Amino acid sequence: xxxxxxxxxxxxxSASAAAAAPVSDKAQTxxxxxxxxxxxxxxxxxxxxxxxxxxxxxxxxPLKSQGYLQLSPQSLDWVTExxxxxxxxxxxxxxxxxxAGTFQLQAGTELIGHLMLAVLQQDQAFLQQYFxxxxxxxxxxxAPSGQEQTGQCVQLVPLQAPLTNFYRHIVLxxxxxxxxxxxxxxxxxxxxxxxxxxxxxxxxxx
Amino acid sequence: MKKTxxxxxxxxxxxxxxxxxxxxxxxxxxxxxxITAAFPGSDxxxxxxxxxxxxxxxxxxxxxxxxxxxxxxxxAAKFQQQNPQLRWITPxxxxxxxxxxxxxxxxxxxxxxxxxxxxxxQYQRLxxxxxxxxxxxxxxxxxxxxxxxLLLSQAAMQQTASGLxxxxxxxxPAAGWLKGKFENEPFVLLHAELAIDPFDSExxxxxxxxxxxxxxxxxxxxxxxxxxxxxxxxHAVKAAxxxxxxxxxxxxLSMLAIVLLLWWVFASxxxxxxxxxxxxxxxxxxxxAVVWFFESPHLLAFVFATTxxxxxxxxxxxxxxxxQQGPAFFRRMLPGLSLSLLSTLLGYAALLLxxxxxxxxxxxxxxxxxxxxxxMVCFVYPVALEQQSLQVAASARRGANLLVQxxxxxxxRQAWMLFGIGAMxxxxxxxxxxxxxxxxxxxxxxxxxxxxxxxxxxxxxxxQWDNKFLLVSADQSEQLLxxxxxxxxLLQAWQQQGLLRDWQAVSxxxxxxxxxxxxxxxxxxAYQSAVGQQFLQQLGVAVPLPISQWxxxxxxxDFVQQQLYTPAADAGAPAxxxxxxxxxxxxxxxxxxxxxxxxxxxxxxxxxxASAKVAGVRHQLSIGLATAVVVAILLLGWYYxxxxxxAITLFLQIxxxxxLNVSLLLGQALTLFHLVGVLLVVALALDxxxxxxxxxxAAEVQLAVGLSAITSxxxxxMLAFSQTPxxxxxxxxxxxxxxxxxxTAPLIxxxxxxxxxxx
Numbered sequence: 001x002x003x004x005x006x007x008x009x010x011x012x013x014s015a016s017a018a019a020a021a022p023v024s025d026k027a028q029t030x031x032x033x034x035x036x037x038x039x040x041x042x043x044x045x046x047x048x049x050x051x052x053x054x055x056x057x058x059x060x061x062p063l064k065s066q067g068y069l070q071l072s073p074q075s076l077d078w079v080t081e082x083x084x085x086x087x088x089x090x091x092x093x094x095x096x097x098x099x100a101g102t103f104q105l106q107a108g109t110e111l112i113g114h115l116m117l118a119v120l121q122q123d124q125a126f127l128q129q130y131f132x133x134x135x136x137x138x139x140x141x142x143a144p145s146g147q148e149q150t151g152q153c154v155q156l157v158p159l160q161a162p163l164t165n166f167y168r169h170i171v172l173x174x175x176x177x178x179x180x181x182x183x184x185x186x187x188x189x190x191x192x193x194x195x196x197x198x199x200x201x202x203x204x205x206x
Numbered sequence: 207m208k209k210t211x212x213x214x215x216x217x218x219x220x221x222x223x224x225x226x227x228x229x230x231x232x233x234x235x236x237x238x239x240x241i242t243a244a245f246p247g248s249d250x251x252x253x254x255x256x257x258x259x260x261x262x263x264x265x266x267x268x269x270x271x272x273x274x275x276x277x278x279x280x281x282a283a284k285f286q287q288q289n290p291q292l293r294w295i296t297p298x299x300x301x302x303x304x305x306x307x308x309x310x311x312x313x314x315x316x317x318x319x320x321x322x323x324x325x326x327x328q329y330q331r332l333x334x335x336x337x338x339x340x341x342x343x344x345x346x347x348x349x350x351x352x353x354x355x356l357l358l359s360q361a362a363m364q365q366t367a368s369g370l371x372x373x374x375x376x377x378x379p380a381a382g383w384l385k386g387k388f389e390n391e392p393f394v395l396l397h398a399e400l401a402i403d404p405f406d407s408e409x410x411x412x413x414x415x416x417x418x419x420x421x422x423x424x425x426x427x428x429x430x431x432x433x434x435x436x437x438x439x440x441h442a443v444k445a446a447x448x449x450x451x452x453x454x455x456x457x458x459l460s461m462l463a464i465v466l467l468l469w470w471v472f473a474s475x476x477x478x479x480x481x482x483x484x485x486x487x488x489x490x491x492x493x494x495a496v497v498w499f500f501e502s503p504h505l506l507a508f509v510f511a512t513t514x515x516x517x518x519x520x521x522x523x524x525x526x527x528x529x530q531q532g533p534a535f536f537r538r539m540l541p542g543l544s545l546s547l548l549s550t551l552l553g554y555a556a557l558l559l560x561x562x563x564x565x566x567x568x569x570x571x572x573x574x575x576x577x578x579x580x581x582m583v584c585f586v587y588p589v590a591l592e593q594q595s596l597q598v599a600a601s602a603r604r605g606a607n608l609l610v611q612x613x614x615x616x617x618x619r620q621a622w623m624l625f626g627i628g629a630m631x632x633x634x635x636x637x638x639x640x641x642x643x644x645x646x647x648x649x650x651x652x653x654x655x656x657x658x659x660x661x662x663x664x665x666x667x668x669x670q671w672d673n674k675f676l677l678v679s680a681d682q683s684e685q686l687l688x689x690x691x692x693x694x695x696l697l698q699a700w701q702q703q704g705l706l707r708d709w710q711a712v713s714x715x716x717x718x719x720x721x722x723x724x725x726x727x728x729x730x731x732a733y734q735s736a737v738g739q740q741f742l743q744q745l746g747v748a749v750p751l752p753i754s755q756w757x758x759x760x761x762x763x764d765f766v767q768q769q770l771y772t773p774a775a776d777a778g779a780p781a782x783x784x785x786x787x788x789x790x791x792x793x794x795x796x797x798x799x800x801x802x803x804x805x806x807x808x809x810x811x812x813x814x815x816a817s818a819k820v821a822g823v824r825h826q827l828s829i830g831l832a833t834a835v836v837v838a839i840l841l842l843g844w845y846y847x848x849x850x851x852x853a854i855t856l857f858l859q860i861x862x863x864x865x866l867n868v869s870l871l872l873g874q875a876l877t878l879f880h881l882v883g884v885l886l887v888v889a890l891a892l893d894x895x896x897x898x899x900x901x902x903x904a905a906e907v908q909l910a911v912g913l914s915a916i917t918s919x920x921x922x923x924m925l926a927f928s929q930t931p932x933x934x935x936x937x938x939x940x941x942x943x944x945x946x947x948x949x950t951a952p953l954i955x956x957x958x959x960x961x962x963x964x965x
Contacts, residue, residue, distance in 0.1 A: 052341065052343075054340070054341070056340070056346060056351060057351075058351045058352050058747065059351065059745060059746050059747060060746040061746055063340055063341060063745075065341040078342065078343060080338075080341050080342075083337070083341075083744075084334055084337040084338065084341070086334075086337065086338040086341065086342070088338075088342045088343070088344075090343070095342070095344055097338065097342070106344075106364050109344065111378070112344060112345070116343055160378075160380050160381065161297055161298060161301065161379050161380055161381050162297070162301065162379050164381075165301050166345040167345070183343070183345075185345045185346070186345075187345065187346060187347070189345065189346055191343065193343070
């Protein structure tokens, strides 16, 4: 009797372990694992606060900025409040810079605009089309910000031009939801964006 | 016997000499098949060179579809690897060139707004804009901050690149090609530049065959693979193969018909052999002359030149029949033959005066070929054939006699009435129907499959630049850029008026050196200002060193550099020229007048330009033809008397108007090539008229003229079925003209005889 109970418990425990830790499943590809991991994040909605640090080649210190992101199904407004006030709208048409109160589309930015929207909306079809995805260890302790990083990360390596001309890779991290985006540019520049939910996310609009 | 040997030896020596020359020269020559290149270009040679060297003429595009994206990428990569002789134009190359250009342009270019802000010392605005760019999530251009911390060049490049972005439409760049989806089916678009001239059929035909073969091999691996292509190469090769096929097909059929005709008339191999030798010698002489005088023989010229068979055989028939009548008759025939040669040579020589290479080549070929045929008849025929050695078919003689007898029924009044009414009716019909077209686009019929390919490619790749462009000329490169800048307000105004959607000028990418110097000075001032100092301090970068190495044309990406042109030193050619590419332009007279006022810019439309020149040539040819006819009639009037000359005039009018009326009744507009046909109709009709007006027996003349007319009609009639409209029109005109001329020419003898009797 005891051995039967023991076997049952072992089967149940194995099944639970498999469900809880798909990474350890040898049959699953890294891409599938990465997608599954992203799928486990709660989709960000409405307003998100961000802080960005940008290491630009030739600059001795990183550029720090903060503001908020306003996410809607079709577009993402990137509003910087500190150190200067600026707004950028990203959608499938491209990147629009706010100049003199109106948004002006920047030529040739279609894919970049779509990319940022796809990252935040976790548009898996888009990401799979343009990137090779793989799970990576959290870069805790190595983060330039010095903040402790938690959660799992997914590395996105661009597969084709023109993204290959801009990015070496992109890292998305989070636990429960996306909380960190790291953009490593081919030119040697690097951006780290930390996201947190805004207290009044649903109400705020640009 | 000695004379016979000498003549044959001379003939053999000349044939060997010509053959040796051709076997030495022909492999070195490149045959051309461009119908538009054969037309007159611009007055200025540099404009024609510019169009000929325009890189768009050498480019091909290939769309692959029918497979999955991965398979398409694999096929595209294989195809590119298999064809290293093509210069593949890839997004990767574009990107690398753009990046190199960005690097060099940092700190030297700025948008118009930024320049104004800089000039107005609105430094805070510039600093704010720079912060926006620095803090936005967009990637930054490599190594830009050291030379241009305010990022003015990045903003300027974004503005300039908007034109490029429009070009790519809904396409996504991959490394070696563009890709997209059409009706939910993925496709890849390959773009390459040829190292060869697509009109050089010696090189273009093998290349074309190889490309298609490789595609077929790939299709065997991937049966679902489909492709569409565009580019001048495909049209040029098609035109070349059509011209070659027509030349051998029509030439072969004509030759066969002539052989059968000779066999029917003489039932002997000897005249047949003599006629073939005559035609062969004439063709050899013609080819040698063309190769001697022209660097690039044109295939279409030889399509027209197949008519040599028709005219040369005329001489052969006169010679064959005259030799049979004895030396005395042969000597009486010679003045007529000489006068006939002279009138035909004069007609063809007129083509030499026209600024059309293709017709110049036809003229040279015919002048040399006909002279050779004439010399053969004069010197070889009397020694090759004996008197009464041949029996002319009774049916042929009967036919000739019947026609002569038919016209004998008419009395003087009836004969004049017939000519008068015929001339009036044909002229009235001509005046009612006449319409001309000089549009060179109608001269050549596009292959329907290639046309379909072109249209589909346009759907896939989006709107391309127009086939017309603005030409800006100057003495120096710097002045050229200044002049382009002066033109910009006009272009902007046209854009606002909806007359122009977009343009691409060199000056959009390359400011003048003085403008670059001024920008540098202003930037240095900005860096020294309080706002500038604070901005640089916040950024943590030092004040950039003043730049002294300026941006030049050599730094431009290839696709912009191609818009600059340095014409060969020539009378009237400017030292420097730039092309401004236009998209969806509909410029009218008012806009052209605005350009003309500037004095350094002009709209250049190669097609319109060639059409206008064709119209000019047609006008010149009309005048030349009318003058030649008037002179010929005056001469005939002096030689034969006024009434016979008047009869010949009416005869010519009937032949010419009938020839043109057939094309008009078929709904065609008359082109320059119809007029060229008229020129030949006049030459041949005068030829017939001279023989009928001579003192030779009408039945003998009718037999020779009739036989030669039948062969000429067979030769020219074949051209009426050509796929090239201009050649078909040429064939129809001559076919009808000769038919009418040969049927009505005996009336000249009848009128001549009646008038002589009347006197």
